[in-house]
Amino acid sequence: MSDKAARKKQLILDTAKKVFAEKGFKDVTMKDIVEACKISRGGLYIYFENTEQILEEIIEHEATQRDDVFSRSRKDCTAGDILAIFLKEQKKELLSTKDNLSVAIYEYLFWKHSRNESCKREQDRFSSAVDVLTHLIENGVENGEFYCDDPEGAARNIMYVIEGLKIASGTYGITSQDIDNELLYIMSGLLAGDE
Amino acid sequence: MSDKAARKKQLILDTAKKVFAEKGFKDVTMKDIVEACKISRGGLYIYFENTEQILEEIIEHEATQRDDVFSRSRKDCTAGDILAIFLKEQKKELLSTKDNLSVAIYEYLFWKHSRNESCKREQDRFSSAVDVLTHLIENGVENGEFYCDDPEGAARNIMYVIEGLKIASGTYGITSQDIDNELLYIMSGLLAGDE
Amino acid sequence: MSDKAARKKQLILDTAKKVFAEKGFKDVTMKDIVEACKISRGGLYIYFENTEQILEEIIEHEATQRDDVFSRSRKDCTAGDILAIFLKEQKKELLSTKDNLSVAIYEYLFWKHSRNESCKREQDRFSSAVDVLTHLIENGVENGEFYCDDPEGAARNIMYVIEGLKIASGTYGITSQDIDNELLYIMSGLLAGDE
Amino acid sequence: MSDKAARKKQLILDTAKKVFAEKGFKDVTMKDIVEACKISRGGLYIYFENTEQILEEIIEHEATQRDDVFSRSRKDCTAGDILAIFLKEQKKELLSTKDNLSVAIYEYLFWKHSRNESCKREQDRFSSAVDVLTHLIENGVENGEFYCDDPEGAARNIMYVIEGLKIASGTYGITSQDIDNELLYIMSGLLAGDE
DNA sequence: TATGAATGAGTCTTCATTCAT
DNA sequence: AATGAATGAAGACTCATTCAT
Numbered sequence: 094m095s096d097k098a099a100r101k102k103q104l105i106l107d108t109a110k111k112v113f114a115e116k117g118f119k120d121v122t123m124k125d126i127v128e129a130c131k132i133s134r135g136g137l138y139i140y141f142e143n144t145e146q147i148l149e150e151i152i153e154h155e156a157t158q159r160d161d162v163f164s165r166s167r168k169d170c171t172a173g174d175i176l177a178i179f180l181k182e183q184k185k186e187l188l189s190t191k192d193n194l195s196v197a198i199y200e201y202l203f204w205k206h207s208r209n210e211s212c213k214r215e216q217d218r219f220s221s222a223v224d225v226l227t228h229l230i231e232n233g234v235e236n237g238e239f240y241c242d243d244p245e246g247a248a249r250n251i252m253y254v255i256e257g258l259k260i261a262s263g264t265y266g267i268t269s270q271d272i273d274n275e276l277l278y279i280m281s282g283l284l285a286g287d288e
Numbered sequence: 289m290s291d292k293a294a295r296k297k298q299l300i301l302d303t304a305k306k307v308f309a310e311k312g313f314k315d316v317t318m319k320d321i322v323e324a325c326k327i328s329r330g331g332l333y334i335y336f337e338n339t340e341q342i343l344e345e346i347i348e349h350e351a352t353q354r355d356d357v358f359s360r361s362r363k364d365c366t367a368g369d370i371l372a373i374f375l376k377e378q379k380k381e382l383l384s385t386k387d388n389l390s391v392a393i394y395e396y397l398f399w400k401h402s403r404n405e406s407c408k409r410e411q412d413r414f415s416s417a418v419d420v421l422t423h424l425i426e427n428g429v430e431n432g433e434f435y436c437d438d439p440e441g442a443a444r445n446i447m448y449v450i451e452g453l454k455i456a457s458g459t460y461g462i463t464s465q466d467i468d469n470e471l472l473y474i475m476s477g478l479l480a481g482d483e
Numbered sequence: 484m485s486d487k488a489a490r491k492k493q494l495i496l497d498t499a500k501k502v503f504a505e506k507g508f509k510d511v512t513m514k515d516i517v518e519a520c521k522i523s524r525g526g527l528y529i530y531f532e533n534t535e536q537i538l539e540e541i542i543e544h545e546a547t548q549r550d551d552v553f554s555r556s557r558k559d560c561t562a563g564d565i566l567a568i569f570l571k572e573q574k575k576e577l578l579s580t581k582d583n584l585s586v587a588i589y590e591y592l593f594w595k596h597s598r599n600e601s602c603k604r605e606q607d608r609f610s611s612a613v614d615v616l617t618h619l620i621e622n623g624v625e626n627g628e629f630y631c632d633d634p635e636g637a638a639r640n641i642m643y644v645i646e647g648l649k650i651a652s653g654t655y656g657i658t659s660q661d662i663d664n665e666l667l668y669i670m671s672g673l674l675a676g677d678e
Numbered sequence: 679m680s681d682k683a684a685r686k687k688q689l690i691l692d693t694a695k696k697v698f699a700e701k702g703f704k705d706v707t708m709k710d711i712v713e714a715c716k717i718s719r720g721g722l723y724i725y726f727e728n729t730e731q732i733l734e735e736i737i738e739h740e741a742t743q744r745d746d747v748f749s750r751s752r753k754d755c756t757a758g759d760i761l762a763i764f765l766k767e768q769k770k771e772l773l774s775t776k777d778n779l780s781v782a783i784y785e786y787l788f789w790k791h792s793r794n795e796s797c798k799r800e801q802d803r804f805s806s807a808v809d810v811l812t813h814l815i816e817n818g819v820e821n822g823e824f825y826c827d828d829p830e831g832a833a834r835n836i837m838y839v840i841e842g843l844k845i846a847s848g849t850y851g852i853t854s855q856d857i858d859n860e861l862l863y864i865m866s867g868l869l870a871g872d873e
Numbered sequence: 874t875a876t877g878a879a880t881g882a883g884t885c886t887t888c889a890t891t892c893a894t
Numbered sequence: 895a896a897t898g899a900a901t902g903a904a905g906a907c908t909c910a911t912t913c914a915t
């Protein structure tokens with residue numbers, strides 16, 4: 094029956110994801126999830142102890158499922174193409190209001206951090222993204238596509254801007270145009286050497 | 289008695305600020321503030337209806353008190369000097385763990401945004417910061433200090449990076465070195481034309 | 484300054500009466516009255532200890548002011564005329580929604596009775612009304628206007644019906660027609676002997 | 679478990695009824711009922727949202743359980759017998775101090791009425807009682823038992839007197855003798871034609 | 874007298890969590 | 895495994911009442 098259990102657990106995660114996307118992290122109660130899943134109060138506790146654990150598994154699961162732009166990219170793509178695809182991907186995520194977990198994740202990370210619990214995983218995710226971008230930019234520089242003195246600095250700059258955009262999207266709101274402006278600015282900075 | 293009342297209100301705001309800095313927004317209850325202020329339950333309600341109102345007034349008050357780097361800067365400062373001071377100020381704020389409201393404010397803005405209430409004021413603060421930076425960069429370009437094709441884009445880039453850094457500081461944590469790296473990257477981008 | 488105090492007290496009573504008429508007895512708080520009177524919280528306590536005391540004084544005052552139909556009636560009125568006037572008066576009171584204290588008084592009497600405190604005054608008011616009606620009917624019988632075997636029984640019947648009508652008016656609501664029907668029934672019972 | 683739940687709900691209703699009978703409506707808090715039922719604070723909220731809802735269900739339940747004098751009466755009863763039984767029933771209810779909900783119900787109806795919520799059900803109960811009494815009196819008139827020009831008027835008169843008696847019982851208090859006097863007066867009015 | 878800030882008790886209400894079935 | 899009733903702790907909120915000014 095472990096199969097059935099796994100399916101139920103997945104059902105909970107899928108449903109809970111919508112709840113987190115809608116209400117963030119702190120406002121979501123076990124009761125909310127129980128009701129959204131239409132299962133019994135006790136039933137939820139068989140699988141998860143609290144909302145924290147649920148969100149963690151959702152994040153974990155997301156990370157696994159998220160197909161990596163970089164690993165997917167083929168040999169015949171230039172660094173510029175890959176970066177463009179990556180940025181387009183980010184834009185899509187920034188604009189998705191439904192299903193957008195970023196606010197929930199921020200709230201969750203704020204909360205962990207304020208309790209002095211580390212969020213190593215998220216930090217790693219950030220650094221590894223920086224690493225990948227760094228390599229990409231280096232490649233671009235090598236084959237003359239990009240012009241950049243400090244690939245790592247540029248990579249970090251891109252990632253911080255993306256964080257900033259996520260925040261803007263979860264607070265004041267952000268338009269498609271706003272995002273384009275930022276992403277174009279980034280691209281043009283790397284291509285500036287062409288001039 | 290209005291004078292005494294004003295002083296008491298200020299005492300509450302000052303004390304509550306520490307509580308928000310420590311616990312964020314969502315975790316702070318009226319009870320927390322009552323206990324921190326060492327006043328009675330009902331006593332707090334004389335001045336404030338809920339934690340939202342308290343945080344709002346704190347933010348308002350902060351904004352009033354925050355002396356503006358730009359307006360303070362003197363005639364004999366170059367654009368580069370002013371920008372450097374501005375960034376140093378940001379750094380100081382990013383590193384202040386005590387008294388740092390940014391997490392509370394983010395939680396508050398997430399919450400308002402998720403309830404479809406606008407946060408015009410914060411949005412304006414962001415845009416006006418962008419405007420000021422834009423002018424500053426333009427001045428720098430005019431007198432040959434900076435090299436920049438798109439001052440407004442650069443200004444926005446700076447602001448988004450700062451947002452990203454705030455997030456990093458409230459989540460994974462951030463070192464003085466990390467901040468320096470980012471700020472130097474920004475400065476070097478503007479000075480790049482010197483080469 | 485006792486004069487000024489008396490005027491203030493009267494102001495409170497007049498204002499509180501409106502509040503009681505609108506909200507009944509149990510729902511009225513000292514705060515409600517303070518706000519309606521636009522005086523200070525402590526100020527009210529100088530004159531009254533609680534809402535019970537206020538309502539009591541209002542009732543007292545009402546009773547004093549209410550000009551008595553019977554004592555007002557002149558020599559040349561027949562018993563039938565006086566009774567008709569009395570019933571018309573009752574009708575007016577039953578239909579007055581504004582300024583109608585009856586619900587507040589009932590709530591107050593229920594409350595006193597449930598605490599085993601007597602409401603002698605109200606009880607007396609009822610019996611004395613019965614007495615006066617009894618005499619009136621007796622007079623009417625003597626001069627051949629009315630036909631009635633049991634004047635006291637008839638008087639009591641009238642008073643209970645009026646109580647019943649008050650209740651109906653404070654609960655389901657009552658129309659002018661409903662009242663007329665009842666009052667006519669009463670009158671026709673007394674005049675029935677004419678046939 | 680729905681069976682157990684139903685029994686628990688009933689237990690709450692039974693216990694709450696005693697509380698309402700003792701304290702009326704407005705003075706009863708959820709806490710009072712929790713304590714009377716010896717259940718937990720949250721436990722009560724599983725079944726009822728507020729005291730209003732509880733009293734409503736009690737009234738509903740009472741109405742269902744109340745076995746109707748009229749429908750119970752057999753063929754060989756005369757109209758006079760049935761009316762006498764009905765009035766005796768009313769007397770019993772008027773004298774029952776324990777278990778007497780009338781004050782609570784009046785407070786509840788006052789409250790609803792003052793909030794402009796209709797109390798259709800109670801109003802209907804009144805009118806249907808009037809209807810039944812009207813038919814009864816008509817029957818009595820037909821077979822010569824009663825003498826009455828206006829059966830509907832008489833029926834309404836009886837009902838209003840009963841309301842008046844209920845009020846008297848919940849306020850000044852009332853003796854068995856007082857009730858007898860009124861009921862005899864009513865009966866004698868209908869039998870008056872015998873003379 | 875008059876004010877209104879301050880207190881603290883009392884109630885409401887919601888949930889996390891447990892547990893018998 | 896699953897259910898959902900039950901518990902109790904926690905926090906919100908409102909007022910009656912007091913008291914320094």
